[in-house]
Amino acid sequence: MAGDDENLIERLRKAGFSRAAIRAAWPSWWSEEAGETPSGRAELRFALARRLGLEPKPLLGERVEFVWNDEARFKHLSTHDDAQKAALTSFGMSVGRLLLRATPSGPIDPIAAEALRDAIMAGSPFVDLGSLLGTCWALRIPVIHLRVFPLEAKSMHAMVVGIDGRFAILLGRDAAYPAPVAFTLAHELGHVMLNHLADAPALIDLEDPALARDGDEQEDEADRFALTLLTGSPEPDIQTNIDHFNAPTLAAAVLRATGEYGVEPGTLALCLAHGRSLWPVAMSALGFIYGERKPAWREVNGIADGELDWDLLGDEAAHYLRNVMIGDNV
Numbered sequence: 647m648a649g650d651d652e653n654l655i656e657r658l659r660k661a662g663f664s665r666a667a668i669r670a671a672w673p674s675w676w677s678e679e680a681g682e683t684p685s686g687r688a689e690l691r692f693a694l695a696r697r698l699g700l701e702p703k704p705l706l707g708e709r710v711e712f713v714w715n716d717e718a719r720f721k722h723l724s725t726h727d728d729a730q731k732a733a734l735t736s737f738g739m740s741v742g743r744l745l746l747r748a749t750p751s752g753p754i755d756p757i758a759a760e761a762l763r764d765a766i767m768a769g770s771p772f773v774d775l776g777s778l779l780g781t782c783w784a785l786r787i788p789v790i791h792l793r794v795f796p797l798e799a800k801s802m803h804a805m806v807v808g809i810d811g812r813f814a815i816l817l818g819r820d821a822a823y824p825a826p827v828a829f830t831l832a833h834e835l836g837h838v839m840l841n842h843l844a845d846a847p848a849l850i851d852l853e854d855p856a857l858a859r860d861g862d863e864q865e866d867e868a869d870r871f872a873l874t875l876l877t878g879s880p881e882p883d884i885q886t887n888i889d890h891f892n893a894p895t896l897a898a899a900v901l902r903a904t905g906e907y908g909v910e911p912g913t914l915a916l917c918l919a920h921g922r923s924l925w926p927v928a929m930s931a932l933g934f935i936y937g938e939r940k941p942a943w944r945e946v947n948g949i950a951d952g953e954l955d956w957d958l959l960g961d962e963a964a965h966y967l968r969n970v971m972i973g974d975n976v
């Protein structure tokens with residue numbers, strides 16, 4: 647029944663799903679023999695529906711209906727049509743549900759950025775990506791980096807999903823160095839702690855919140871939360887006695903100042919660059935600060951792999967989640 651598969655894939659593609667997402671969601675048990683029985687074909691559709699966030703019954707009749715449609719809140723919305731928004735939301739909710747199933751549950755009380763920073767600084771010289779990830783997992787907020795994107799264009803920076811009073815963070819765009827991802831994670835944690843998901847099941851930052859400025863109050867609040875958590879101030883004032891930076895001098899300056907400010911050097915470089923039109927210099931200074939490229943997704947998903955209780959998922963769901971966390975090109 648190869649034709650049957652192709653027809654189904656075609657329907658999912660028309661609904662907006664990327665080939666990678668369909669491939670990741672395709673069950674490992676699928677075979678030509680399975681496709682020869684009505685029950686096998688039905689099981690395939692039920693599995694795909696669960697994983698991609700689709701209504702199962704319509705999919706039996708080759709109709710793609712999303713479980714979630716316009717309930718999520720999108721930030722920095724540009725050109726996405728409703729079907730793409732529904733695909734992003736439904737995929738994210740289904741991945742978030744799996745993450746929460748494999749994470750111990752517990753109540754989440756809102757914690758102020760200052761208190762979180764104090765708790766981290768009790769055991770670290772600064773707040774960095776690693777300590778932020780440890781904090782999220784300690785708060786029972788799973789965090790992964792999506793290596794498979796629901797849409798063909800990789801147009802999502804990060805997403806928070808809320809299910810039954812619990813939260814999961816899905817990071818979208820990778821960076822070669824940890825500091826930009828630390829900012830994104832701190833911003834998403836801000837959305838959780840500031841109760842921005844009180845009336846929406848998911849909140850999706852399509853663009854980089856560090857660069858997007860569109861007068862959205864929740865975005866400003868989450869930025870201030872992130873900066874307070876990372877630097878101790880919502881408006882960090884980093885002084886320097888050098889007027890003109892290039893990448894090596896900026897790197898050297900922040901490496902010298904990191905102890906004084908209690909701010910991770912890469913984050914310090916980004917703070918210095920912000921508002922001074924030094925963004926490209928800061929991005930290339932990260933190479934000097936870290937010495938080597940360190941794709942953040944490896945750290946994010948490496949920690950998630952150790953924290954998730956895979957046994958709680960069952961083989962098929964675990965297979966899907968691993969696909970989403972590893973992607974096609976390791």
Ligand SMILES: [Zn+2]
Nearest residue numbers: 721851855868
């Ligand atoms: Zn945001």
